[in-house]
Amino acid sequence: xxxxxxxxxxxxxxxxxxxxxxxxxxxxxxxxxxxxxxxxxxxxxxxxxxxxxxxxxxxxxxxxxxxxxxxxxxxxxxxxxxxxxxxxxxxxxxxxxxxxxxxxxxxxxxxxxxxxxxxxxxxxxxxxxxxxxxxxxxxxxxxxxxxxxxxxxxxxxxxxxxxxxxxxxxxxxxxxxxxxxxxxxxxxxxxxxxxxxxxxxxxxxxxxxxxxxxxxxxxxxxxxxxxxxxxxxxxxxxxxxxxxxxxxxxxxxxxxxxxxxxxxxxxxxxxxxxxxxxxxxxxxxxxxxxxxxxxxxxxxxxxxxxxxxxxxxxxxxxxxxxxxxxxxxxxxxxxxxxxxxxxxxxxxxxxxxxxxxxxxxxxxxxxxxxxxxxxxxxxxxxxxxxxxxxxxxxxxxxxxxxxxxxxxxxxxxxxxxxxxxxxxxxxxxxxxxxxxxxxxxxxxxxxxxxxxxxxxxxxxxxxxxx
Amino acid sequence: xxxxxxxxxxxxxxxxxxxxxxxxxxxxxxxxxxxxxxxxxxxxxxxxxxxxxxxxxxxxxxxxxxxxxxxxxxxxxxxxx
Numbered sequence: 001x002x003x004x005x006x007x008x009x010x011x012x013x014x015x016x017x018x019x020x021x022x023x024x025x026x027x028x029x030x031x032x033x034x035x036x037x038x039x040x041x042x043x044x045x046x047x048x049x050x051x052x053x054x055x056x057x058x059x060x061x062x063x064x065x066x067x068x069x070x071x072x073x074x075x076x077x078x079x080x081x082x083x084x085x086x087x088x089x090x091x092x093x094x095x096x097x098x099x100x101x102x103x104x105x106x107x108x109x110x111x112x113x114x115x116x117x118x119x120x121x122x123x124x125x126x127x128x129x130x131x132x133x134x135x136x137x138x139x140x141x142x143x144x145x146x147x148x149x150x151x152x153x154x155x156x157x158x159x160x161x162x163x164x165x166x167x168x169x170x171x172x173x174x175x176x177x178x179x180x181x182x183x184x185x186x187x188x189x190x191x192x193x194x195x196x197x198x199x200x201x202x203x204x205x206x207x208x209x210x211x212x213x214x215x216x217x218x219x220x221x222x223x224x225x226x227x228x229x230x231x232x233x234x235x236x237x238x239x240x241x242x243x244x245x246x247x248x249x250x251x252x253x254x255x256x257x258x259x260x261x262x263x264x265x266x267x268x269x270x271x272x273x274x275x276x277x278x279x280x281x282x283x284x285x286x287x288x289x290x291x292x293x294x295x296x297x298x299x300x301x302x303x304x305x306x307x308x309x310x311x312x313x314x315x316x317x318x319x320x321x322x323x324x325x326x327x328x329x330x331x332x333x334x335x336x337x338x339x340x341x342x343x344x345x346x347x348x349x350x351x352x353x354x355x356x357x358x359x360x361x362x363x364x365x366x367x368x369x370x371x372x373x374x375x376x377x378x379x380x381x382x383x384x385x386x387x388x389x390x391x392x393x394x395x396x397x398x399x400x401x402x403x404x405x406x407x408x409x410x411x412x413x414x415x416x417x418x419x420x421x422x423x424x425x426x427x428x429x430x431x432x433x434x435x436x437x438x439x440x441x442x443x444x445x446x447x448x449x450x451x452x453x454x455x456x457x458x459x460x461x462x463x464x465x466x
Numbered sequence: 467x468x469x470x471x472x473x474x475x476x477x478x479x480x481x482x483x484x485x486x487x488x489x490x491x492x493x494x495x496x497x498x499x500x501x502x503x504x505x506x507x508x509x510x511x512x513x514x515x516x517x518x519x520x521x522x523x524x525x526x527x528x529x530x531x532x533x534x535x536x537x538x539x540x541x542x543x544x545x546x547x
Binding site: 153171184186188212290291297298302305308 | 488
């Protein structure tokens with residue numbers, strides 16, 4: 001079509017024949033351009049055009065400038081921010097689209113372009129395309145990385161749920177929790193899960209609920225529906241909100257066959273809301289049995305450890321050389337103990353005997369004569385005892401014989417021993433002196449004779465020194 | 467509760483490593499006994515934790531307040547049977 005076939009409004013409608021001597025109608029560039037603009041805008045006020053996007057560029061004003069082309073031609077195109085807002089998918093080079101808009105002329109440059117109001121991908125649904133595009137982008141950004149998937153907590157202090165308050169999803173989840181985890185604590189953050197504001201609502205709900213202390217896991221849920229119904233869960237802001245959750249998130253959106261972007265970002269995808277609840281509970285069950293097993297292993301390991309030690313001791317003890325040694329050791333021990341015992345009682349007896357003797361003699365033997373010897377004896381006894389004790393500590397079997405020798409010597413020193421051999425001591429009447437000479441007594445004097453086992457009171461019949 | 471135990475997860479992790487160490491054997495008797503005792507403490511702690519917690523169903527509203535959920539939610543709706 002030739003643009004200049006179209007008559008301009010202000011063109012004089014004279015017959016063509018008169019144009020032979022044309023009256024020159026001279027336009028300024030602006031006038032002409034303006035005329036062209038009017039003609040085009042009237043004629044192409046609303047058109048649909050199909051073509052491939054190229055040279056696509058979004059300016060920071062939010063407007064998008066691009067070219068639509070086919071095999072032979074191309075047309076400049078623009079889509080303003082106000083219209084871009086409603087696009088679910090992201091236009092990009094190479095994309096085959098159908099655009100609706102009006103053709104307009106940009107007068108300063110004399111260029112015409114199509115101002116797009118709406119655009120959809122050719123063939124594929126816009127939502128499907130948007131889904132694929134976002135999926136690809138988030139995947140590249142690492143939001144789906146397997147490495148960042150966190151395990152569910154064993155014992156969530158609180159189970160967070162983000163969903164619609166009156167949806168079936170919530171009822172299903174609560175039902176499972178009531179049955180399987182009767183003492184679980186649940187916190188619900190209601191959110192619209194469908195419609196224009198759903199994505200923003202869900203994102204906000206996620207951010208809020210994880211701020212509550214004790215929320216250790218979050219289920220974000222919605223019942224089944226069409227792709228449009230579930231759309232909120234395919235939006236980037238929901239994906240980002242899930243990604244930024246500090247605790248594990250289970251995505252339970254739609255039925256088993258529905259897949260959303262949220263499913264890819266979440267730490268765990270549940271086929272249904274009920275299944276999400278089961279997963280939370282299963283984590284606890286898992287831990288229960290894990291603790292049981294650990295407990296069993298702990299006790300078994302401790303038992304095995306003890307048994308191992310017992311065996312080791314047993315094996316050592318039953319080696320021949322060692323066994324003999326062991327027996328010898330035991331015998332020595334017993335021997336030493338016996339010797340000690342013998343020694344102790346012998347010594348006790350000796351000391352007692354000595355003490356008895358000493359007590360008996362103390363009053364009766366002449367002090368000057370015997371005191372020194374007794375003192376010396378006591379000293380020696382003391383020293384001997386000390387040595388005996390020392391010797392006992394070092395070698396008890398030797399101490400025994402040493403003790404016996406010492407005890408023998410002590411025995412010899414004892415005045416009692418002298419008396420024991422049949423000697424007697426004769427005291428004067430008032431027991432102040434020993435009668436050493438027959439001349440010191442006369443007939444009729446009383447004397448006391450001390451024997452080993454007692455005393456005889458006597459009267460002197462006659463005294464004589466032969 | 468035992469102040470040396472941080473939380474449930476760390477208790478399990480510690481218990482796990484104790485069991486492994488004991489199973490590998492070759493420890494001094496005192497060490498072995500001490501580990502066993504610690505293991506028993508941890509295991510008890512875990513059991514207690516599993517039992518505690520109380521059932522609550524609450525709602526976090528837009529102002530960030532936590533309110534009890536309506537009984538129809540908390541107690542369950544028998545019509546769904």
